[in-house]
Amino acid sequence: MEDILTTPISQTALAHFEARLQNDEKIEPKDWMPEAYRKTVLRQMMQHAHSEVIGMQPEGNWVLRAPSLRAKKILLAKIQDEGGHGLYLYSAAETLGMDRTEMIQLLHEQKAKYSSIFNYPALTWADIGAIGWLVDGAAIVNQVSLQRTSYGPYARAMVRICKEESFHQRQGYEIMATMMKGTPEQQAMAQDAMNRWWWPSLMMFGPHDADSPHTEQSMEWKIKRESNDRLRQKFIDKTIDQAYVIGLTIPDKDLKFNEETKSYSIGPINWDEFWSVVKGNGPCNKQRMTHHIKYHEEGRWVREALEAFAKKQIEMN
Amino acid sequence: MNVDTQLELWEVFIQKNNGLPFKHEGSVHASDKETALQHARDIYTRRGEGRTIWVVPAKYIASTTADDEAMFFDTTDDKAYRHPTFYVMPEGAKQI
Numbered sequence: 001m002e003d004i005l006t007t008p009i010s011q012t013a014l015a016h017f018e019a020r021l022q023n024d025e026k027i028e029p030k031d032w033m034p035e036a037y038r039k040t041v042l043r044q045m046m047q048h049a050h051s052e053v054i055g056m057q058p059e060g061n062w063v064l065r066a067p068s069l070r071a072k073k074i075l076l077a078k079i080q081d082e083g084g085h086g087l088y089l090y091s092a093a094e095t096l097g098m099d100r101t102e103m104i105q106l107l108h109e110q111k112a113k114y115s116s117i118f119n120y121p122a123l124t125w126a127d128i129g130a131i132g133w134l135v136d137g138a139a140i141v142n143q144v145s146l147q148r149t150s151y152g153p154y155a156r157a158m159v160r161i162c163k164e165e166s167f168h169q170r171q172g173y174e175i176m177a178t179m180m181k182g183t184p185e186q187q188a189m190a191q192d193a194m195n196r197w198w199w200p201s202l203m204m205f206g207p208h209d210a211d212s213p214h215t216e217q218s219m220e221w222k223i224k225r226e227s228n229d230r231l232r233q234k235f236i237d238k239t240i241d242q243a244y245v246i247g248l249t250i251p252d253k254d255l256k257f258n259e260e261t262k263s264y265s266i267g268p269i270n271w272d273e274f275w276s277v278v279k280g281n282g283p284c285n286k287q288r289m290t291h292h293i294k295y296h297e298e299g300r301w302v303r304e305a306l307e308a309f310a311k312k313q314i315e316m317n
Numbered sequence: 318m319n320v321d322t323q324l325e326l327w328e329v330f331i332q333k334n335n336g337l338p339f340k341h342e343g344s345v346h347a348s349d350k351e352t353a354l355q356h357a358r359d360i361y362t363r364r365g366e367g368r369t370i371w372v373v374p375a376k377y378i379a380s381t382t383a384d385d386e387a388m389f390f391d392t393t394d395d396k397a398y399r400h401p402t403f404y405v406m407p408e409g410a411k412q413i
Contacts, residue, residue: 030382091344101323310348
């Protein structure tokens, strides 16, 4: 970046770029942008895309065991949406000059990340409820904020994704509400899923602002519009009341409601667990990657057949 | 074939309803126009968002950028006479 800044032309370009951000304009693929901006947006979109696709796995585990045809159809539609969201995001990320092939390769080489939440297993049907309600719920809070991100293709993908995600969260909450009206065993199963997914959902927003070194630059460039802690608090405040409505308890003995701010304060988050899962030691890290690589390899012949077919069409014409 | 392929990139434009303009929605990878159309349908119209789809190989799309903005569009800035509000109408004249 320093090299770029030494030439006067780029300084003008940088000033122009910053002025556009100041006016809340969107940056489009072929516009000039600092290399660090391009890299940051690309990394974030790629990670987001991988998360959508890897996120299909814990839910896919339950398609064949869904308790009714209605539940199965809904789950299939939700998983299909997640695949679609991955593709919107890959297509938006590709506008910054990296091919999807390379992004998938980086994922397989574990040089690109995906959200750590998907390294937890979906053990019971209640987990499908908890994932839709809490995990998608947390993702929505983040994604609503990203609808205003400064990179045009990313912001547009977010608008589309947010429209579709609200069904995901509602179907999850409906599962939890139904189980809480069921037998004591079903209620216990819902509470157990709540206990296991609550804290990892809060970790989805990332480290506290004080421990998030890149936040400041990302906020300045309007890639990120709200800080991790602020988004996390929004999620906490709206979700706790939803839990109480259906009779779930929050697994946090330090939870307090502040009458003045009309906001909840939570106990300490276990960041050791968070970093351990990020570094690859979560319950399902290996399984998720092995599965993705296996199906990517097994699908190779389809891509090759399509390419051969396309070549043949050209030759025939 | 050892090199993995993600196939050609196509830009997707969707017409929401009869009579409306086509709007750019995103892109898909596909080997040929038929599969590009099918992928575009699966990815961008799962909730009845469209009734007609165009797909165009991304390599054929030319575009201006923000840097071209002044050169391309400034020349229209001083031509207010292209707008109806430029003209002074006599008092009492109606339906014009």
